Structure formats: structure tokens, C-alpha cells
Amino acid sequence: MTDTYARTTGTWRNWAGNVTARPARVASPASVDELAGVLRRASEDGLKVKPVGTGHSFTATAATDGVLIRPDLLTGIRDVDRTAMTVTVEAGTPLKRLNAALAREGLSLTNMGDIMEQTVAGAISTGTHGTGRDSASVAAQILALELVAADGTVLRCSADEHPDVFAAARIGLGALGVVTAVTFAVEPVFLLTAREEPMTFDRVTADFDRLVAENEHFEFYWFPHTGNCNTKRNNRSAGPAAPPGRVSGWIEDELLSNGLFQVACSVGRAVPGAIPSIARISSRALSARTYTDIPYKVFTSPRRVRFVEMEYAVPREAAVDALRELKAMVERSPLRISFPVEVRTAPADDIALSTASGRESAYIAVHLYRGTPHQAYFTAVERIMTGYDGRPHWGKIHTRDSGYLAGAYPRFGEFTAVRDRLDPDRLFANDYLRRVLGD
Numbered sequence: 001m002t003d004t005y006a007r008t009t010g011t012w013r014n015w016a017g018n019v020t021a022r023p024a025r026v027a028s029p030a031s032v033d034e035l036a037g038v039l040r041r042a043s044e045d046g047l048k049v050k051p052v053g054t055g056h057s058f059t060a061t062a063a064t065d066g067v068l069i070r071p072d073l074l075t076g077i078r079d080v081d082r083t084a085m086t087v088t089v090e091a092g093t094p095l096k097r098l099n100a101a102l103a104r105e106g107l108s109l110t111n112m113g114d115i116m117e118q119t120v121a122g123a124i125s126t127g128t129h130g131t132g133r134d135s136a137s138v139a140a141q142i143l144a145l146e147l148v149a150a151d152g153t154v155l156r157c158s159a160d161e162h163p164d165v166f167a168a169a170r171i172g173l174g175a176l177g178v179v180t181a182v183t184f185a186v187e188p189v190f191l192l193t194a195r196e197e198p199m200t201f202d203r204v205t206a207d208f209d210r211l212v213a214e215n216e217h218f219e220f221y222w223f224p225h226t227g228n229c230n231t232k233r234n235n236r237s238a239g240p241a242a243p244p245g246r247v248s249g250w251i252e253d254e255l256l257s258n259g260l261f262q263v264a265c266s267v268g269r270a271v272p273g274a275i276p277s278i279a280r281i282s283s284r285a286l287s288a289r290t291y292t293d294i295p296y297k298v299f300t301s302p303r304r305v306r307f308v309e310m311e312y313a314v315p316r317e318a319a320v321d322a323l324r325e326l327k328a329m330v331e332r333s334p335l336r337i338s339f340p341v342e343v344r345t346a347p348a349d350d351i352a353l354s355t356a357s358g359r360e361s362a363y364i365a366v367h368l369y370r371g372t373p374h375q376a377y378f379t380a381v382e383r384i385m386t387g388y389d390g391r392p393h394w395g396k397i398h399t400r401d402s403g404y405l406a407g408a409y410p411r412f413g414e415f416t417a418v419r420d421r422l423d424p425d426r427l428f429a430n431d432y433l434r435r436v437l438g439d
């Protein structure tokens with residue numbers, strides 16, 4: 001399930017259901033030429049334009065009352081180059097389709113996030129990331145991309161061609177044009193061994209630097225109201241493949257992580273006082289396990305329980321202090337939090353508006369079950385994270401504006417200069433962009 005567009009009411013709704021919009025028109029161009037025509041007509045009619053992916057952003061980044069461009073017909077693999085080890089893909093392709101197609105070719109991306117429902121363009125545009133010691137976000141794995149600018153010009157950019165556009169457009173927030181194709185660096189498919197293991201909060205935070213340094217991909221979840229965490233370490237393996245057993249995999253990934261978790265969240269929403277007890281039980285329900293599989297099967301898993309999320313990137317060295325402060329805040333407050341807090345890392349990268357731009361980063365993500373009032377919790381978390389020079393994920397709930405973000409990103413001005421050049425009349429503007437980028 002992704003976003004929805006109801007023709008009868010003309011209403012678009014994102015995955016989490018916290019953002020709705022009523023676009024004046026919806027278009028599904030099937031080619032770059034058709035897309036250029038859609039942009040021209042919108043401009044003639046004085047309408048703004050917004051390309052959407054699968055609506056997995058929690059912010060109103062894809063919302064518009066102008067022309068909503070759907071990705072459905074701009075999908076598929078354009079080219080596989082085994083000499084250069086690159087794959088060029090149409091920008092509307094869902095990541096799950098890309099992953100499956102790559103696996104069939106014996107290829108893989110190096111790193112990815114927790115799910116693979118998003119489109120390629122949607123995922124990169126807000127800086128979607130997983131966790132990695134050496135490998136960074138999905139956008140950081142791009143070698144070139146094709147963009148249709150506001151005036152209909154098709155622009156190819158890479159480190160050699162329009163490098164300033166390339167530095168900005170890999171995480172372009174949908175502000176620079178419509179991305180139509182993306183060229184990724186790929187590698188021969190490999191195996192990862194995942195080790196999932198419960199650990200105490202005190203131990204994970206005391207050993208955090210070592211756990212990050214010793215593993216290619218380290219992440220953990222802390223269960224609020226408890227001292228319990230679940231850790232996950234993914235490292236390359238010579239094999240053989242040993243996927244989770246069909247029954248035990250179903251119990252962990254579907255029953256515990258989705259089915260029973262959904263029930264626990266519903267009970268918690270109805271009876272918040274029960275949340276700490278539920279957290280103590282659910283934090284012990286997942287047991288240690290080890291399995292080995294191809295990357296996308298290890299990195300991603302189904303997320304069927306709907307939630308809202310805020311995520312901040314802080315300098316890596318500040319992660320433990322920020323997290324301890326978050327834990328102390330929850331313990332002091334009357335808040336009852338049913339969802340675990342997720343912690344991941346990324347190396348520094350060279351993309352202007354990447355949350356890891358120019359600095360090694362740790363991500364701290366907080367979630368709440370859909371329909372639970374989130375303001376008090378998220379406001380308190382945001383206050384902590386901004387105290388550590390935090391940068392909010394562009395696709396997850398936050399209240400920062402261009403004044404704050406210009407200070408948080410040393411290359412902010414570089415991005416807005418490219419935007420001024422490619423979209424001087426702000427064809428791609430919406431309320432979210434006005435807030436985070438300024439006019």
C-alpha cells in the first residue's frame with residue numbers, strides 16, 4: 001500500500017495519512033516529451049507542478065494544489081552497463097522492482113533503507129538512507145541523473161557534466177525539476193550475514209563507537225520505558241546463503257513485527273497507561289537470530305503498521321549524548337511511547353542538502369502509531385536534536401524553516417543558486433518548499 005488518489009473527491013493522501021492535498025489536475029506522462037508538454041501547459045495555466053513518488057514522506061514535500069505528476073508510466077530499467085558497473089533506471093521505478101531486476105542480473109546496490117516501496121526519484125529526493133559505516137544513502141550511490149527543468153529542457157548531470165546541478169539534484173526535494181532517469185553504481189550481488197541481538201541500552205550506548213567501527217552496517221532500536229534494545233549487525237559474508245526459515249521468518253517479520261505489534265499499538269493508543277508494560281513485553285519478544293541473504297532481503301522488511309515519524313541527523317560523536325537526553329526526557333515526562341526509537345549511522349557525503357553533507361552522522365528516529373497525538377513528543381525530541389546541530393530528514397515531520405536550515409547546511413546557498421537558475425519562476429514550489437528553502 002502506498003499513497004492514494006481518490007478520483008471521486010479529487011483528494012491525494014500520503015502513506016501515513018497525515019498529509020492530504022487536492023490537486024487541480026493529475027498527470028501520468030509516459031515519456032520525457034509528454035512530461036515537457038505537461039510542464040508547458042501547467043505554466044501556461046498558471047499552475048504549480050509537483051512530481052510524487054509513492055507518498056511515503058511524512059512531510060508535505062509532495063503536496064500540491066496544482067498539477068500532480070504521478071510516476072506510474074515512467075518506470076523500468078533503461079540500461080545495464082556491465083563494464084562500467086552501472087544501471088540506468090526510469091525515475092518512477094519502485095525500489096522493490098529495481099532490487100528484483102538487479103538481483104536477476106546478478107547485481108545489487110551497496111546500501112539501502114528499511115523498506116523498498118518508494119520510487120527511485122522519491123527516495124533520493126528526500127535523502128533516503130539506511131545505515132552504514134562506509135556506504136551512504138541511496139542518493140550517494142548515483143553517478144548521473146536526467147532532469148527535466150521548468151522550461152522543458154532535458155539536462156543530464158554527473159560529476160563531469162553540470163557538476164553543480166549534480167551536487168544539488170541528487171537530493172533535490174523536487175525543487176529543481178522532474179527527475180526522469182537515474183544511473184546508479186552497482187556491484188556484483190553479494191551476501192550479508194545479519195545478526196540480530198537484544199542488548200541493554202547501557203551496553204549499546206557504552207559500546208556504540210566500537211559497534212559502529214566493527215560492523216559494515218550497525219543499527220539498533222531502543223524501546224522507550226525500558227532499558228532494552230534490539231541491535232542489528234550486517235556484514236558481508238562468503239556464504240552460503242541461509243535465509244530465515246519460512247516459519248521463524250514469518251513469526252519474527254510478520255507476526256511479531258507487524259501483526260502483534262499492530263495489536264499492541266492499538267491497545268496502547270486506547271489505554272496509554274498500559275504502554276510501559278507492553279513495551280517491556282514486546283522488547284523481549286524478539287529473540288537473537290542470524291541469517292545470510294542477498295542485500296535487499298537483509299536491509300529491508302515489510303512495514304504494515306502505519307505510523308508518523310521524525311528523524312534527525314546529528315554529528316556522529318553527539319549520538320549517544322543526544323539519545324541519553326532523549327531517554328531522560330521520556331522518563332521525566334508523562335509521555336507514553338509505543339514505538340521503538342531507531343538509531344543508524346552514515347559516513348559524510350558530498351551532496352549539498354544531504355543530512356550527512358560534509359559530516360559523519362548518526363540518525364535518531366522517533367515514531368508514533370498513526371492517530372496518536374505526536375506534537376508533544378516530537379516537539380520535545382526536536383528541541384533536543386536541534387541542540388546538537390541536528391538536520392531533519394526532508395521527508396519526515398519537522399518544523400524547521402529556511403532560517404535554521406541555511407545555518408545547518410554549509411552548502412545551502414549553493415543549492416538555492418541552482419534552484420534560482422533552473423526554476424526562476426518557481427514552477428515546482430509548494431508550501432513545504434517555501435518554508436524550508438525560502439521564496
Ligand SMILES: Cc1cc2nc3c(=O)[nH]c(=O)nc-3n(C[C@H](O)[C@H](O)[C@H](O)COP(=O)(O)OP(=O)(O)OC[C@H]3O[C@@H](n4cnc5c(N)ncnc54)[C@H](O)[C@@H]3O)c2cc1C
Pocket residue numbers: 015016050051052053054055056057058061062071091092113114115117118119120121122123124125126127128129130172173174175177178179180303393395396
Ligand atoms: C514505512 C516507511 C519506511 C521508511 N523508511 C525509511 C528509511 O529506512 N530511511 C529513510 O531515509 N527514509 C525512510 N522513509 C522515508 C521515505 O523513504 C522518504 O520519505 C521518500 O522520499 C519516500 O519516497 P516516495 O517515492 O514515496 O516519494 P514521495 O514521498 O512521494 O515524494 C518525496 C519527494 O520526492 C519528490 N519527487 C518524487 N518524484 C520525483 C521526480 N520524478 N523528480 C523530482 N522529484 C520527485 C517529491 O516531489 C517529494 O518532494 C520511510 C517512510 C515510510 C513510510
